Structures are given as C-alpha cells and as structure tokens.
Amino acid sequence: MSLENVQKSRYIMVMERIKKEIKEGHLVPGERLPSENVYAKQLGVSRATLREALRILEEENIISRKHGIGTFVNQVPVFSSGIEELNSITEMIHSAGKRPGTEVLLSKYVTPTEEDKEKLQLQDGERILLVKRVRTADDRPLVYCIDKVPARLFSEESHLLGGSLFNFLEQEAEVHIDYATADITTVGYHEDISARLKCSKKIPLLVLKQLHYSTLDKPVLYSINFFRSDQFSFNVLRKRTQR
Amino acid sequence: MSLENVQKSRYIMVMERIKKEIKEGHLVPGERLPSENVYAKQLGVSRATLREALRILEEENIISRKHGIGTFVNQVPVFSSGIEELNSITEMIHSAGKRPGTEVLLSKYVTPTEEDKEKLQLQDGERILLVKRVRTADDRPLVYCIDKVPARLFSEESHLLGGSLFNFLEQEAEVHIDYATADITTVGYHEDISARLKCSKKIPLLVLKQLHYSTLDKPVLYSINFFRSDQFSFNVLRKRTQR
DNA sequence: TTTCGCATGTTGTCTGACATCCTACATGTA
DNA sequence: TACATGTAGGATGTCAGACAACATGCGAAA
Structure with a gap:
C-alpha cells in the first residue's frame, strides 16, 4: 500500500521550500526576495507556479508583495503554532519540549445527549x-479532555488506551481530521475537574470547545478541553481584512 | 486628497466578487464552480488572475480544489468574523447588532514601564x-480596556474622547493598524475591574493582550482587554497544516 | 458480466509577452 | 546650490495559448 509516496504539487513544494x-x-x-523571474529560474519552476506559492505565503502573513518594488519577508513572520494551527494535544505538548502523558479516566459507549446528536x-x-x-x-x-x-x-x-486520539482515529477508523471550529471560554472553578488537575480554587480554567x-x-x-490557565495561554495572529 | 479611489488589483476584485x-x-x-476556463471568461479576466483569486479562497478555507475534478465551495465556508479577523471593539459590538458605548476612566501621558518600552x-x-x-x-x-x-x-x-481608538489613530496620527499578535488568558477575579464591569466574584474574565x-x-x-466571560467567547477556525 | 482502454473535461504547469507601478539617476532651471 | 522634471530600468500584475497530469464515465473486448 501507498503512504507518503504521493507526489505533492509543485507550488506546495516551492512554498514549503521558501518557508524553510x-x-x-x-x-x-x-x-527582499529575488525578483520573480530570477527566483523562478533558481527554483526550477515557472513564474506562474512561483507566484501561486508566494500568494499563499502572503495570505499566511509571512511575506508582503509590493507592486513595482518587490517581495519582502515580513518583520513578524508568524509560523503561528498559534491556535489557528490545529494540532493534537500530544503534538502541542511535544512541540513545547515536554513529555506528554495520559491518564484515561473513562472510555465507554453511551447514548448521546441532544446537543451531541446535533453537533455530530x-x-x-x-x-x-x-x-x-x-x-x-x-x-x-x-x-482535562472530554472527547x-x-x-x-x-x-x-475499540477503545483508546493512551496517546493521540488523532492517530487513533486515523488508524482505527481511517478518518483524517482536517479542520475544527473552536470556541474559547473560561470557567472559574469546577469541583471535579479542578481537583483532577490538582489546581486551587483561585485558578480559573480555559475552556476549548x-x-x-x-x-x-x-x-x-x-x-471539550479544560486547560490550567496558569500553565497555558492561546495566541493568535489577527489580521485586518480590508486591503 | 485621495481616498478610496485607489484601484484595487484585479485578483482581489475577483476574489471579493466570488466571496460575495x-x-x-x-x-x-x-x-462546483464553473471550470477555470469558463469562469475566467465569464469574469472577464485571464485564467492566471482567476487562479490567484481561487488560491486565496482556498487558503481561507472557503473553497477546495481537486486536481482533475473541479473546484468546490466548502461545506463550512467560514467567513470567520472569528478572532483571527482583527476588528476594533466598536466594530465587534456593532456587528453583533448592539449599540457600542464608551466610558473613559483615564486618559493621560505617562512614563512607560519596562515592559511597555520593550513591547512598543x-x-x-x-x-x-x-x-x-x-x-x-x-x-x-x-x-474593560487598557490601551x-x-x-x-x-x-x-491630543486625547481620546470616545469611540474607536482605531479611527482615532488613523485620523490623529495617520497610522493604520494592519495586524496584531494576541494572547488569550483568563483571570479569576479582579478587585477593581470586576467591579467596573459590574460582575460577581464567580465570573472569571477573559483577558486579551x-x-x-x-x-x-x-x-x-x-x-489589554478584560471581557466578561458570561457575555463573550472567542471562536476560531483551526486548520491542520500537512496537505 | 466483468475488465480494460480511451475520450473528455478538469486543475496543474510552462512560456513569452506586455501593462502598470515605483525607484533612482540624470538633466534642466531658478 | 536647491528644486522640479524627465527618463530608463526593474519589480509585480495581467494576459494568451499550449501542454501535462489527473479523474471520471462510457464503450468495446474478453
């Protein structure tokens, strides 16, 4: 069977190359980047392909293009790992340089609530x-995670024993997660959950639904995820939309 | 003097047209959208220009393109107005269909803290x-806003009397705000601020720096903005990045 | 009935050209 | 010298036409 031998499109390879x-x-x-004519030849692609790659980088706020002047690397080239980039919690902890662990409190098949039925x-x-x-x-x-x-x-x-739910879904259900809508709120104190997270009454929890x-x-x-707010915050790049 | 008579680029006009x-x-x-050849002719632009517009819409998760098949409008074409779209609070309140108001508590020129000096x-x-x-x-x-x-x-x-700080900066300082890095945290209760927001001890505040x-x-x-968490939440579209 | 190959239509890529915009330098004038 | 103007060059934006790679569906062949 095939796995990563799929040939990516050229414009994506070029985009990733420039990001790198x-x-x-x-x-x-x-x-300033080399001019499009020069850069295209350097990279061995046509100018049109290079332009599609640059267009994406511009949209991601990594470069800016100025008509008649040139293309520039932004002062704040945000490679995010902000909240808008969807990763499993396992990956988040990993990329923070820490060792992820899991304690499964519950794993069972149940009847959904009305809210669950509607959302799913x-x-x-x-x-x-x-x-x-x-x-x-x-x-x-x-x-604290409820999934x-x-x-x-x-x-x-089947039951999840430990590690990433994303990987579990991919292997057991052959479902690949592509994106998510997230809602960020907060809750002051939760009898059970705060105790499980071993945090005091004074520490509120950040809630990610x-x-x-x-x-x-x-x-x-x-x-629904409850984060200890003393050890966690979300960051986002926000952009004005009129051009 | 010129104002909105600047001619936008064609690919942006096309993009906005399709969004609309x-x-x-x-x-x-x-x-499914019309094929690129057909659509380009309909819109009166070249295929290359249309493709640049489509590339942006794809990046914004509004459409999906499939090689050899076609281009499709996404099931969840998120026009955000999520947190990743930067708007003044005045605009946020407006677009929620409410009437914005302001009470200025303080407006003075002061010596910055070390943190302020570094950030600004x-x-x-x-x-x-x-x-x-x-x-x-x-x-x-x-x-509650601290600016x-x-x-x-x-x-x-000059002093800000009321309304949008964004507009004030644009008019008084001729500075146009383009983007912002935001950090979302929470705080349980704040003696002064909670009182000003007229909310009880049980309601934590969402903090946006x-x-x-x-x-x-x-x-x-x-x-630094302190939102009443019982009346406010942030939502974001999160995307996986591997393609 | 099943399998295979091909025609067709789609997005992806390439080439070369011209349009539009901005900068920098040279030139001319007071 | 100081300032305004013209011009040449280089950058991104747009165009046209062609071919490549990919997915689908239909018809012929087994």
Missing part, C-alpha cells in the same frame, strides 16, 4: 464513544 | 498615552 529558507535564517525578516449529526439510536482523560506534560496535569466520537466510525467496539471535521467535511469528533 | 457570490447564496456549499520599542525618555475605558454594548458593561500608544505618534497632546502593528510593521498600540 526563512525558518533556517537564509532569508531574514525585512529582506447523528441518526436516532446511534451511540458514541465517550472518553475522559487527564493529559500531563512532564507528569504534571495540564488539561465524543460516533460509534459507527469503528468496525468493532471544538468540533472537528474530516476531509469530507463530516463532523467526527466533539471535544 | 457565496455569501449571497448564488453559490451554495458543496456546489520605545527610546529612553519617550512617553506614552495611557487610556483606560469601559466599553458597553446596549449600555451594559462588556469589556497604550507612543506619544510621538501625535503632533500635540494584544500588540498591534502598523502597515510598516512597527508596533503602535499595546492593549
């Missing part, structure tokens, strides 16, 4: 897999 | 305009 150049410091913030677009009678976990970073509790997945996605009643969609635009995972 | 078609329902989610890249001896306000929606307090602007941006010691940049990539405004 910036990340590794070969192109520094404020610097369930038929009457369908059941869901409900998982409750505490995720740790370097063995310290960081976030809900339609049971129909699994061929048999997310509905995850598959590549086919179907909702496949509804999750 | 989707918003107004002439193109519905899941529908101030020289020694430079001063800042410090503004503290309570913003209301339909006369109910919603958010800090370098004094050098103003020709004289933002550093705003001008079109020239210079930091021009540092602001």
Whole structure:
C-alpha cells in the first residue's frame, strides 16, 4: 500500500521550500526576495507556479508583495503554532519540549445527549464513544479532555488506551481530521475537574470547545478541553481584512 | 486628497466578487464552480488572475480544489468574523447588532514601564498615552480596556474622547493598524475591574493582550482587554497544516 | 458480466509577452 | 546650490495559448 509516496504539487513544494529558507535564517525578516523571474529560474519552476506559492505565503502573513518594488519577508513572520494551527494535544505538548502523558479516566459507549446528536449529526439510536482523560506534560496535569466520537466510525467496539486520539482515529477508523471550529471560554472553578488537575480554587480554567471535521467535511469528533490557565495561554495572529 | 479611489488589483476584485457570490447564496456549499476556463471568461479576466483569486479562497478555507475534478465551495465556508479577523471593539459590538458605548476612566501621558518600552520599542525618555475605558454594548458593561500608544505618534497632546481608538489613530496620527499578535488568558477575579464591569466574584474574565502593528510593521498600540466571560467567547477556525 | 482502454473535461504547469507601478539617476532651471 | 522634471530600468500584475497530469464515465473486448 501507498503512504507518503504521493507526489505533492509543485507550488506546495516551492512554498514549503521558501518557508524553510526563512525558518533556517537564509532569508531574514525585512529582506527582499529575488525578483520573480530570477527566483523562478533558481527554483526550477515557472513564474506562474512561483507566484501561486508566494500568494499563499502572503495570505499566511509571512511575506508582503509590493507592486513595482518587490517581495519582502515580513518583520513578524508568524509560523503561528498559534491556535489557528490545529494540532493534537500530544503534538502541542511535544512541540513545547515536554513529555506528554495520559491518564484515561473513562472510555465507554453511551447514548448521546441532544446537543451531541446535533453537533455530530447523528441518526436516532446511534451511540458514541465517550472518553475522559487527564493529559500531563512532564507528569504534571495540564488539561482535562472530554472527547465524543460516533460509534459507527469503528468496525468493532475499540477503545483508546493512551496517546493521540488523532492517530487513533486515523488508524482505527481511517478518518483524517482536517479542520475544527473552536470556541474559547473560561470557567472559574469546577469541583471535579479542578481537583483532577490538582489546581486551587483561585485558578480559573480555559475552556476549548471544538468540533472537528474530516476531509469530507463530516463532523467526527466533539471535544471539550479544560486547560490550567496558569500553565497555558492561546495566541493568535489577527489580521485586518480590508486591503 | 485621495481616498478610496485607489484601484484595487484585479485578483482581489475577483476574489471579493466570488466571496460575495457565496455569501449571497448564488453559490451554495458543496456546489462546483464553473471550470477555470469558463469562469475566467465569464469574469472577464485571464485564467492566471482567476487562479490567484481561487488560491486565496482556498487558503481561507472557503473553497477546495481537486486536481482533475473541479473546484468546490466548502461545506463550512467560514467567513470567520472569528478572532483571527482583527476588528476594533466598536466594530465587534456593532456587528453583533448592539449599540457600542464608551466610558473613559483615564486618559493621560505617562512614563512607560519596562515592559511597555520593550513591547512598543520605545527610546529612553519617550512617553506614552495611557487610556483606560469601559466599553458597553446596549449600555451594559462588556469589556474593560487598557490601551497604550507612543506619544510621538501625535503632533500635540491630543486625547481620546470616545469611540474607536482605531479611527482615532488613523485620523490623529495617520497610522493604520494592519495586524496584531494576541494572547488569550483568563483571570479569576479582579478587585477593581470586576467591579467596573459590574460582575460577581464567580465570573472569571477573559483577558486579551494584544500588540498591534502598523502597515510598516512597527508596533503602535499595546492593549489589554478584560471581557466578561458570561457575555463573550472567542471562536476560531483551526486548520491542520500537512496537505 | 466483468475488465480494460480511451475520450473528455478538469486543475496543474510552462512560456513569452506586455501593462502598470515605483525607484533612482540624470538633466534642466531658478 | 536647491528644486522640479524627465527618463530608463526593474519589480509585480495581467494576459494568451499550449501542454501535462489527473479523474471520471462510457464503450468495446474478453
């Protein structure tokens, strides 16, 4: 079977190549890129292909293009890892340089609530897999997770034992998560959850409610995460939209 | 003097035109767009220009392109107005269909703290305009704002009386805000601020710390906003990045 | 009935040209 | 010298036409 041998499009390869150049410091913030004609020849692609790559980088706020002047690396080339980049919590902890751990509190098949049915677009009678976990970073509790997945996605009643739910879904259900809508709120104190996270009454919790969609635009995972606010914050790049 | 008579680029006009078609329902989610050749002729532009517009819409998660098949409107064409779209609080309240109001608590020129100096890249001896306000929606307090602007941006010691700080900066300082980095945290209770927002001890506050940049990539405004969490939440579209 | 190959239509890529915009330098004038 | 103007060059923006790579569906062949 095939896995990563799929040939990516050229414009994507070019885009990633340029991103890499910036990340590794070969192109520094404020610097002008070679002109499109020159750069296209250097990269071995046509100018049109290069332009599609540049267009994406501009949209991502990594470069700016100025008609008649040139193309420049932004002063704040945000490679995000901000909230708008969707990663599993395992990945988030990893990229913060810590060691992720999991304590599974609950994993069972249950009848969904009305809210669950609506969000996950369930038929009457369908059941869901409900998982409750505490995720740790370097063995310290960081976030309390409640995850809900339609049971129909699994061929048999499989259970998540540890690690990334994203990987689990991909392997057991052959579902790939593509994007999610997230809602950020906060809650002052929660009897059970605050205790599980071993944090005092004074520390509020950041709440992230997310509905995850598959590549086919179907909702496949509804999750509610409670973060310790003393150890976590979300950051975002915000852009004005008029041009 | 010139104002909005600047001619926008064609690819941007095309992009906005297509967005409008989707918003107004002439193109519905899941529908296939006309093929590029046909669509380009319909819109009166070259295929290359159309492709640049489509590339942006794809990046914004509004359409999906599939090699050899076609281009489709996404099931969840998120026109955001999520947190990643930067708007003044005045605009936010407006677009929620409420009437924005302002109570200025403080407006004075002061010496910046070390943190302010670093964030706003101030020289020694430079001063800042410090503004503290309570913003209301339909006369109910919603958010407590602390704003800090370098004094050098103003020709004289002007003061903000009410309304949008964004507009004020544009008119008085001829500075246009382009983007901001935001950090979202929470705080359980704040003696003074909670009282000003007329909310009880049980309601935590959502805190948004933002550093705003001008079109020239210079930091021009540092602001800290405290939102009533019972009346406000942030939503974001999160995307996976591997393709 | 099943399988295979091909025609067709789509997005992806290439080439070369011209349009439009901005900068910098040279030139001319007071 | 100081300032305004003209001009040449180089950058991104737009155009046209062609071919490549990919996915689908239909018809012929087994």
